[in-house]
Amino acid sequence: MRTLITETQLSAGVSQLAHEIDTHYQGRPITVVAVLTGSVVLFADLIRRLSMPQRVGVIQASSYRGGTQAGELVIDAKMLIDVKNRDVLLVDDIFDTGATIAKLRKELLSMDAASVATAVLLRKSRADQHSRRPDFIAFEIPDEFVVGYGLDYLDMYRNLPYIAVLEPDEIAATAAEFG
Numbered sequence: 561m562r563t564l565i566t567e568t569q570l571s572a573g574v575s576q577l578a579h580e581i582d583t584h585y586q587g588r589p590i591t592v593v594a595v596l597t598g599s600v601v602l603f604a605d606l607i608r609r610l611s612m613p614q615r616v617g618v619i620q621a622s623s624y625r626g627g628t629q630a631g632e633l634v635i636d637a638k639m640l641i642d643v644k645n646r647d648v649l650l651v652d653d654i655f656d657t658g659a660t661i662a663k664l665r666k667e668l669l670s671m672d673a674a675s676v677a678t679a680v681l682l683r684k685s686r687a688d689q690h691s692r693r694p695d696f697i698a699f700e701i702p703d704e705f706v707v708g709y710g711l712d713y714l715d716m717y718r719n720l721p722y723i724a725v726l727e728p729d730e731i732a733a734t735a736a737e738f739g
């Protein structure tokens with residue numbers, strides 16, 4: 561595994577992300593929504609660095625079940641709190657194709673959220689991406705499969721305190737042992 565972003569760099573990046581979000585909202589209350597499962601580590605760190613009054617909620621979106629390529633995107637909003645007429649900040653770990661963020665944003669607007677802004681820890685650079693960029697991005701990364709700080713392969717590695725690239729032979733070894 562090759563470390564891409566260290567624990568120290570992550571901490572500084574999340575603080576900077578929180579600063580940019582604070583500057584944008586100027587103390588206005590927001591509803592912060594975590595995209596399960598990958599954003600849980602970022603979410604816990606981020607909301608404690610934001611200074612405005614917050615309601616917090618969760619929504620689940622999953623498309624990489626068991627693999628490194630996106631499949632069908634399934635959204636489960638059963639646990640989501642009411643977002644009607646609220647300014648929502650949607651928080652996810654990574655913007656890869658951008659399909660997850662785009663669909664969730666639409667979903668929240670269809671629930672009559674007053675506004676939906678998006679914040680991600682990582683944005684991959686790839687050509688075939690949804691054109692609407694996240695509003696707040698902590699790190700731009702190359703197009704490689706990454707794990708750690710919430711990001712998984714086969715639900716492993718979410719607990720790593722850093723972001724690392726999982727090389728193809730390590731992907732195969734993980735699948736053989738834990739798949």
Ligand SMILES: O=P(O)(O)OC[C@H]1O[C@H](OP(=O)(O)OP(=O)(O)O)[C@H](O)[C@@H]1O
Nearest residue numbers: 596597598622623624656657658659660
């Ligand atoms: O920009 P995209 O190509 O849509 O990819 C980004 C999404 O992929 C991952 O979720 P995943 O489906 O793996 O579910 P998880 O959060 O439960 O790991 C990640 O947490 C993002 O939500």
Ligand SMILES: Nc1nc2[nH]cnc2c(=O)[nH]1
Nearest residue numbers: 656704705706707711712
């Ligand atoms: N773990 C993980 N999940 C993703 N979902 C979309 N891209 C990625 C990635 O690079 N790593």
